[in-house]
Amino acid sequence: MSSTSSDVVEEPAPSAPVPPRALPNGLAAFLVFLSSGAVLVLETVSLRLVGPYVGVTLQVTSSVIGMALGAIAYGAWMGGWLADRRDPRTLLAPALVLAGIATAVTLPVVRYAGEALRGGAASAVLLLTALAVLLPAALLAGVTPLVVKLQLADLRRTGQVVGRLSGIGTLGGITATLVTGFVLVAALPSTVIVLALAGVLGVTGLVLGAYLRRGSGTGLPGPTRAKAALAVLGLAGAGLSAVAPNPCDVETAYHCARVEVDGQWTQGRTLYLNSAEHSYVDLADPTHLKYAYTQWIGLVADLARPPKQRMDALHLGGGGFTMPRYLAATRPGSDNLVFEIDGGLVELDRRELGVRTGPQLRARVGDARVLLGAEPTDSRDFIVGDAFGHLVVPWHLATREMAADIRRVLRPDGIYVQNVIDYPPGRFIRAELATVAAEFRNVALIAPPGAIAGQHGANFLIVASDAPLPLAGIPAQLRLLPEPARLLDGDELAAFVGDALVLTDDFAPVDQLLATA
Numbered sequence: 001m002s003s004t005s006s007d008v009v010e011e012p013a014p015s016a017p018v019p020p021r022a023l024p025n026g027l028a029a030f031l032v033f034l035s036s037g038a039v040l041v042l043e044t045v046s047l048r049l050v051g052p053y054v055g056v057t058l059q060v061t062s063s064v065i066g067m068a069l070g071a072i073a074y075g076a077w078m079g080g081w082l083a084d085r086r087d088p089r090t091l092l093a094p095a096l097v098l099a100g101i102a103t104a105v106t107l108p109v110v111r112y113a114g115e116a117l118r119g120g121a122a123s124a125v126l127l128l129t130a131l132a133v134l135l136p137a138a139l140l141a142g143v144t145p146l147v148v149k150l151q152l153a154d155l156r157r158t159g160q161v162v163g164r165l166s167g168i169g170t171l172g173g174i175t176a177t178l179v180t181g182f183v184l185v186a187a188l189p190s191t192v193i194v195l196a197l198a199g200v201l202g203v204t205g206l207v208l209g210a211y212l213r214r215g216s217g218t219g220l221p222g223p224t225r226a227k228a229a230l231a232v233l234g235l236a237g238a239g240l241s242a243v244a245p246n247p248c249d250v251e252t253a254y255h256c257a258r259v260e261v262d263g264q265w266t267q268g269r270t271l272y273l274n275s276a277e278h279s280y281v282d283l284a285d286p287t288h289l290k291y292a293y294t295q296w297i298g299l300v301a302d303l304a305r306p307p308k309q310r311m312d313a314l315h316l317g318g319g320g321f322t323m324p325r326y327l328a329a330t331r332p333g334s335d336n337l338v339f340e341i342d343g344g345l346v347e348l349d350r351r352e353l354g355v356r357t358g359p360q361l362r363a364r365v366g367d368a369r370v371l372l373g374a375e376p377t378d379s380r381d382f383i384v385g386d387a388f389g390h391l392v393v394p395w396h397l398a399t400r401e402m403a404a405d406i407r408r409v410l411r412p413d414g415i416y417v418q419n420v421i422d423y424p425p426g427r428f429i430r431a432e433l434a435t436v437a438a439e440f441r442n443v444a445l446i447a448p449p450g451a452i453a454g455q456h457g458a459n460f461l462i463v464a465s466d467a468p469l470p471l472a473g474i475p476a477q478l479r480l481l482p483e484p485a486r487l488l489d490g491d492e493l494a495a496f497v498g499d500a501l502v503l504t505d506d507f508a509p510v511d512q513l514l515a516t517a
Helices: 025-054 058-083 092-116 123-139 143-151 157-187 191-217 225-244 294-306 322-330 343-352 368-372 402-407 427-437 475-478 490-497 509-515
Strands: 256-261 270-271 276-283 312-316 335-340 361-365 380-385 410-422 442-447 458-465 486-487
Touching: 025 058, 025 092, 025 123, 025 143, 025 157, 025 256, 058 123, 058 143, 058 509, 092 123, 092 143, 092 191, 123 143, 143 157, 157 191, 157 256, 157 343, 256 343, 270 343, 276 322, 294 322, 294 410, 294 458, 294 475, 294 486, 312 322, 312 368, 322 335, 322 361, 335 343, 335 368, 343 361, 368 380, 380 402, 402 410, 402 427, 410 427, 427 442, 427 458, 427 509, 442 475, 442 490, 475 486, 486 490
Parallel strands: 312 335, 312 380, 335 361, 380 410
Antiparallel strands: 256 270, 270 276, 410 458, 442 458, 442 486
């Protein structure tokens, strides 16, 4: 019996889809490094962009960090989702180009919106920081999962690929943070940094698209009109940035600064830092003190030492150098040493506000807390605390340890005056009074009656010394000033302070105490 062969022809098994070709390792590393670093540049610069409108407080800083982390989380999730549904090679270049456009558009969006959202309200802070960082950071965060997907051709090396690219992304973020904080912010205006970053991202996306298209026919997808629309949108963002309202005349490493001429007196100058009115300077008369709290400081100085008598004074915070110039003019031969953290502000004061440093008026650039530690014991007659970050006393300058170092530097009969801004219900001024009283034997307060009663916010002046304070002459002199003010001391002051918290280096929630009820 013979057998015959079957005429049935077997169909070939369907072949598995060919995975997208991996990128060269160097290119993959570069894209992850660049995109991760760009997110951190945006996060750092965003603080500078929103600061002029909502301040630079702990809440603002926390909001920027939170929005950036949210953008990273959402962008990474979305990038991974898209990578499983589309060829990542077709998405990489558009992601970078769109991130560049979004970065360029951020400037005009924040500046126009900032004018409408001025103030420290939580809703304004959250909205403005979201506008500053959310969209471009999310687009950039999507790049890493797209690159990772392309490099996972061999599942046996998954851990190695993911670990290497994650590490490279982290290094990109670290590098960008350090370079931006130490170099870029000090050397370039925020506008230049943002537009340069937008340009780098856009050009990288275009070059990458051309490279991928040449290699495999992929790149920037879509018709020519869509590509042209993207280019126009990017140019429009850069153009709007040029005409958007800029709140700064000068950007220093710490401040958005502006100097305005007094409309009623041509020699008057007002210094604005982060859009807050900070100092008033009379170029023709350094003894002209416009603000009430500066008049109180001048009054205490005159009662502490007879007019014309020299004084060794230390100023923690320079601002417009109003008080250093006043003491130098009214007390010839005095030594006024100013600690100012912002060297760019000192240069602006020299250029715009008539500050002339010399033997009677010296400026030292650096953090007041650090510089104070190097001052000799019992070396100063008068110390003025007038340092602010926006409208907030930096927390490390408001603690008991700081007050103890101030007391060390003061001579036994020396006087410390501290300018504090607070708002109802006045928790910070009470805490700061309790903190200073924990170190000094004698403490008093000068402030407007309405502010003491909790009716409105104001400047408060703390006056402290180990020696008896010259309180007898203060009330009569206050009545001669144009703005009403009261002196609190003794039992009245104790009742005002109550059981307020003493701030320490371990616990000083200054921003929370300043938050209105």
